[in-house]
Amino acid sequence: MPYSSTAIPESEKITTQSTSAKPGKLVVFTGPSGVGKGTLLRRLLASHPELYLSTSATTRQPRPGEINGQHYYFVDRLAFEQMVAAGELLEWAEFAGNYYGTPMVPVQQQIQAGHWVVLEIELEGARQVQQTCPEALRIFILPPSLQELERRLRDRSQDSEAAIARRLQRARIEVEAADEFDIQIVNDDLDKALQQLEKALFGS
Ligand SMILES: Nc1nc2c(ncn2[C@@H]2O[C@H](COP(=O)(O)OP(=O)(O)O)[C@@H](O)[C@H]2O)c(=O)[nH]1
Numbered sequence: 001m002p003y004s005s006t007a008i009p010e011s012e013k014i015t016t017q018s019t020s021a022k023p024g025k026l027v028v029f030t031g032p033s034g035v036g037k038g039t040l041l042r043r044l045l046a047s048h049p050e051l052y053l054s055t056s057a058t059t060r061q062p063r064p065g066e067i068n069g070q071h072y073y074f075v076d077r078l079a080f081e082q083m084v085a086a087g088e089l090l091e092w093a094e095f096a097g098n099y100y101g102t103p104m105v106p107v108q109q110q111i112q113a114g115h116w117v118v119l120e121i122e123l124e125g126a127r128q129v130q131q132t133c134p135e136a137l138r139i140f141i142l143p144p145s146l147q148e149l150e151r152r153l154r155d156r157s158q159d160s161e162a163a164i165a166r167r168l169q170r171a172r173i174e175v176e177a178a179d180e181f182d183i184q185i186v187n188d189d190l191d192k193a194l195q196q197l198e199k200a201l202f203g204s
């Protein structure tokens with residue numbers, strides 16, 4: 001399915017310079033699968049419940065314990081393609097054999113209500129957001145090494161060998177794009193990475 005991230009009409013651009021008196025911010029949070037994005041965000045949201053974490057749609061199968069509408073909206077490929085065709089997604093990409101995308105309306109509503117919205121998305125989606133919302137703050141989380149990334153993916157015990165291999169292959173490409181982002185944080189020591197993340201967001 002073709003997608004052009006370069007030709008986005010003005011009417012589809014999401015802006016934090018909206019009609020609201022005090023619009024919120026959009027924060028894009030990217031990094032290879034297994035680097036610890038979810039772990040860092042859980043910790044961040046526990047101390048900053050005012051942040052709104054966008055819930056993505058995906059065609060990936062739910063993992064044990066994942067709840068529809070909470071971790072993801074789990075949909076089939078046809079439903080996802082209909083969301084794309086209807087222009088309902090702020091960004092979307094295919095990653096390791098599955099589609100992932102950000103429903104646009106909740107993000108717009110939260111931003112217009114003055115809230116900060118966090119998107120936890122992969123590289124291609126982050127590049128699309130750069131086009132549609134260039135004022136977004138874009139943060140890239142790096143692993144201490146690719147060996148450690150592989151160890152974390154295996155220890156997590158959530159993905160098949162094939163899925164881990166696809167994620168590692170993609171990780172090599174993703175880490176090379178880290179410089180495209182406003183801020184890079186190495187998630188070696190979790191507490192230190194969290195401190196750096198808080199500083200990037202709140203300046204303290
Ligand atoms: N472009 C895009 N990527 C997403 C979205 N939601 C999740 N992802 C990314 O898709 C990749 C795979 O996610 P997932 O299967 O949940 O694996 P995990 O992040 O390793 O736990 C990760 O890099 C996510 O950040 C989305 O809405 N859009």
Ligand SMILES: Nc1ncnc2c1ncn2[C@@H]1O[C@H](COP(=O)(O)OP(=O)(O)O)[C@@H](O)[C@H]1O
Nearest residue numbers: 033034035036037038039152156187188189190
């Ligand atoms: N700083 C860290 N040091 C060691 N292990 C970590 C660290 N951060 C996260 N992990 C572990 O790495 C695995 C992958 O983390 P996760 O948050 O699921 O990554 P992502 O959301 O980026 O795919 C989990 O088992 C998590 O407990």
